Amino acid sequence: MKDTIISLLDGAIVTLKHQGVLPNDIQAVIKVDPTKDKAHGDYASNLALILAKPAGKKPRELAEILIAALPQDAAVTKVEIAGPGFINFFAATTAAAQVVAQVLDCGDAFGRSLIGKGEKVQVEFVSANPTGPLHVGHGRGAAIGDCLCRLLEATGYDVTREFYYNDAGVQIRNLALSVQARAKGLGPEDASWPKDGYRGQYISDVADDYLAGASVAADDRHVTAKGDPDDLDAIQEFAVAWLRREQDLDLKAFGVEFDVYFLESSLYEEGKVEETVKRLVENGHTYEDAGALWLRTTAFGDDKDRVMRKKDGDYTYFLPDVAYHLNKWQRGFKTVINEQGADHHSTVTRVRAGLQALEVGIPQGWPDYVLHQMVMVTRSGVEVKISKRAGSYVTVRDLIDEVGRDATRFFLAARRADSQLTFDIDLARSQSxxxxxxxxxxxxxxxxxxxxxxxxxxxxxxxxxxxxxxxxxxxxxxxxxxxxxxxxxxxxxxxxxxxxxxxxxxxxxxxxxxxxxxxxxxxxxxxxxxxxxxxxxxxxxxxxxxxxxxxxxxxxxxxxx
RNA sequence: GCGCCCAUAGCUCAACCGGAUAGAGCAACGGCCUUCUAAGCCGUAGGUUGCAGGUUCGAUUCCUGCUGGGCGCGCCA
CATH class of the missing domain: 1.10.730.10 (Isoleucyl-tRNA Synthetase; Domain 1)
Incomplete structure (x- = not known):
C-alpha cells in the first residue's frame, strides 16, 4: 500500500516535470508514513512541504498541483490536503485488507526481509568473565543482544553470536585464591582471606565440588577436579570450568545460545597479542615511559594515551581487546556490534583508536557499540542489592526463578538501552x-x-x-x-x-x-x-x-x- | 575538573532517519461479564516534553549554554 502511494506520487512528479510545472532538476525522496490519527487518512506524505522551496511554491498550493497530477488507483479512495500541506491518502478497505491475506500467506516469514543480503554480522554480548553467576546487568545485555541478533536474522543478515571472556587474568587468579581459601576452611572474616576475594555462596560450592573431585562440563570445556587444595592452578582450571557451566545454565534458562565462545587466553597462545604489539610498534604509534609501553591513542581521538604493557611485563586488558577485534575484522565481519554495559564505555574510543593505529584498513568508527545503562532491581518499592547465590548482586537466575523467563526477557529488552532501567519484581511477577x-x-x-x-x-x-x-x-x-x-x-x-x-x-x-x-x-x-x-x-x-x-x-x- | 548517557502526565515508559492535536500502562474517578477468556474493553481527568536561547514552513527529536541524576576518568576488566 505504502509503495503504491509512493509510486503514485512519483508518477505525479514525472508528469509535472514534463509539463514544466516542476523544475527538471528537482530531486525528492518521497516519504509516505502511516498516520497517527485516522482523521488524517491511512497514509500521509510531506512531499509538498519538502518540495515547496525548490519548486518556488507555497506548500498547500503545490499539494493541490500534485494531487491533480496523481494517477488514478483503485487502492486509494480519497486524497486530501491538510495542515500546512500534508497530503493524506485514504485507502480502500479491500486494499487495506490485503494485509490479512499477506500475513496468512507468509506465516512465520511475515516481517522478515532480505535487506541484509546475507551479509555477515557479528554480535558480541554478555562477555562476562567466569568469576560468578550472571547478574542483572548481564541479563539486560543478554536480552538486548539476543533480540538484536533475532532482528538481524529476520532482516536477512548472517549473524554470529559471540561471547568473549577472560580466563586467565588477575581476576581469575583472584577467583582461584578465593576458592582455595574456602577449600581450606577460611571465610571472608579471617585475616588471611585474600584481598578483594569473591564472597558469594557459590565460592564455597566450587570449593566443595573441587575437594570432592567432581567433574564439570561447560559448553567449551570439561574438567575433573584434582581435589588438592594446595594446587592453585588446578583449582583455577576447575573454578573457571565450574563458573562457565554456571553461566551456561544461566543462559540456557534465559534461552540464549552462542555460536562462539572466544577465550582471551587463545590470543596469547596463538601469538596474536605479540603480533598486535609488533604492528603497533612498527607503525610508530608507541613509546616507552616509566618502564611501560604506551600507545599514542590521543592521535586517534582518545583523551589520554594508554598503557599497553605494564612495567611488570604483563599486558593491560586493552591490548588483547585490540587483538581480538583485529581477529574479528580478519574473520571478515564488516559489521560488528558490541553490546556492553555503559560502565565500560571508555573502552570504545580506546579500542577504536588501537584499531586505527594498526593501519590495516579498518574504517573509523568500527566496530559499532550498543551500550546499556544500569539496572536497578526493586521489590516492594525498595532496591534489592543482595542475593544468596552471588552475595552482593542480583543474578539473572534469581529473576528467572522468581518472575519467569518471558517476563525477565521482556522487561530487560523493552526499554531503550541508553536509559536506566528499574526492574520491578512485583510488577514482573504479577499475573494481572x-x-x-x-x-x-x-x-x-x-x-x-x-x-x-x-x-x-x-x-x-x-x-x-x-x-x-x-x-x-x-x-x-x-x-x-x-x-x-x-x-x-x-x-x-x-x-x-x-x-x-x-x-x-x-x-x-x-x-x-x-x-x-x-x-x-x-x-x-x-x-x-x-x-x-x-x-x-x-x-x-x-x-x-x-x-x-x-x-x-x-x-x-x-x-x- | 574532564568525557559519555539520561531528563516527557502523580508513577513506569513510548513517540517510526524533524511532521499535523506528544501517546500507552499503572495509580484516581465513572461505566461494561445469562453473548468468542474481565489477564479484557469504554469514558473522565491528568503536560510550558528540566531551564534559556538558536537552526526552519515545522523541534520531544538537531545545535549551544545551564540545572539535576547515572556511569566512567587504574600500569583493573
Missing amino acids: NDNPVYYIQYAHARVCSMLRKTQDAGQDFDHDLALANLALLESDQEKAVMNRLARFPGVVENAAKNREPQQIAQYLLTLAGDFHTCYNAVKVMVEDDTLRNARLGLGLATRQVLRNGLDLMGVSAPEEM
Whole structure:
C-alpha cells in the first residue's frame, strides 16, 4: 500500500516535470508514513512541504498541483490536503485488507526481509568473565543482544553470536585464591582471606565440588577436579570450568545460545597479542615511559594515551581487546556490534583508536557499540542489592526463578538501552493486567481460544472464504488492526537498523491493544459464514504477527492462559 | 575538573532517519461479564516534553549554554 502511494506520487512528479510545472532538476525522496490519527487518512506524505522551496511554491498550493497530477488507483479512495500541506491518502478497505491475506500467506516469514543480503554480522554480548553467576546487568545485555541478533536474522543478515571472556587474568587468579581459601576452611572474616576475594555462596560450592573431585562440563570445556587444595592452578582450571557451566545454565534458562565462545587466553597462545604489539610498534604509534609501553591513542581521538604493557611485563586488558577485534575484522565481519554495559564505555574510543593505529584498513568508527545503562532491581518499592547465590548482586537466575523467563526477557529488552532501567519484581511477577507481557500474550491466547471455539462448533476456518471476503472488515477497529499489521515489517526493519529491540516491544503492546479493542467491539462468532471467516482471518493474522513479534524477543506465545 | 548517557502526565515508559492535536500502562474517578477468556474493553481527568536561547514552513527529536541524576576518568576488566 505504502509503495503504491509512493509510486503514485512519483508518477505525479514525472508528469509535472514534463509539463514544466516542476523544475527538471528537482530531486525528492518521497516519504509516505502511516498516520497517527485516522482523521488524517491511512497514509500521509510531506512531499509538498519538502518540495515547496525548490519548486518556488507555497506548500498547500503545490499539494493541490500534485494531487491533480496523481494517477488514478483503485487502492486509494480519497486524497486530501491538510495542515500546512500534508497530503493524506485514504485507502480502500479491500486494499487495506490485503494485509490479512499477506500475513496468512507468509506465516512465520511475515516481517522478515532480505535487506541484509546475507551479509555477515557479528554480535558480541554478555562477555562476562567466569568469576560468578550472571547478574542483572548481564541479563539486560543478554536480552538486548539476543533480540538484536533475532532482528538481524529476520532482516536477512548472517549473524554470529559471540561471547568473549577472560580466563586467565588477575581476576581469575583472584577467583582461584578465593576458592582455595574456602577449600581450606577460611571465610571472608579471617585475616588471611585474600584481598578483594569473591564472597558469594557459590565460592564455597566450587570449593566443595573441587575437594570432592567432581567433574564439570561447560559448553567449551570439561574438567575433573584434582581435589588438592594446595594446587592453585588446578583449582583455577576447575573454578573457571565450574563458573562457565554456571553461566551456561544461566543462559540456557534465559534461552540464549552462542555460536562462539572466544577465550582471551587463545590470543596469547596463538601469538596474536605479540603480533598486535609488533604492528603497533612498527607503525610508530608507541613509546616507552616509566618502564611501560604506551600507545599514542590521543592521535586517534582518545583523551589520554594508554598503557599497553605494564612495567611488570604483563599486558593491560586493552591490548588483547585490540587483538581480538583485529581477529574479528580478519574473520571478515564488516559489521560488528558490541553490546556492553555503559560502565565500560571508555573502552570504545580506546579500542577504536588501537584499531586505527594498526593501519590495516579498518574504517573509523568500527566496530559499532550498543551500550546499556544500569539496572536497578526493586521489590516492594525498595532496591534489592543482595542475593544468596552471588552475595552482593542480583543474578539473572534469581529473576528467572522468581518472575519467569518471558517476563525477565521482556522487561530487560523493552526499554531503550541508553536509559536506566528499574526492574520491578512485583510488577514482573504479577499475573494481572498491570503486566505488559501478559497483556500481549493474552491477546495471542484469545485468538487461539476463538479458533478452538469455532472448531468445537464445527465451523472450521475456511481460508479461501475468508480471503474472498476481506472487504467485510469495515469497522474502524478492524481497520486499525489491519493498519497496525501492515506496519510490522517496517517496524522490524527499523528496529534492526537502529539497533533498538524495544521498538518491537512497543509495537506488540499497541498491536495487542488494537486487538483487544477490536475483540470487544466486533464479535467474530456470527452465523454468517462469510463474515465469520473474514473476521477469523483477521484474528489469525493478528495472532501470527503477535507470535512473530514475540519470537523476535524470545518470548513465548501461549495458546491459552 | 574532564568525557559519555539520561531528563516527557502523580508513577513506569513510548513517540517510526524533524511532521499535523506528544501517546500507552499503572495509580484516581465513572461505566461494561445469562453473548468468542474481565489477564479484557469504554469514558473522565491528568503536560510550558528540566531551564534559556538558536537552526526552519515545522523541534520531544538537531545545535549551544545551564540545572539535576547515572556511569566512567587504574600500569583493573
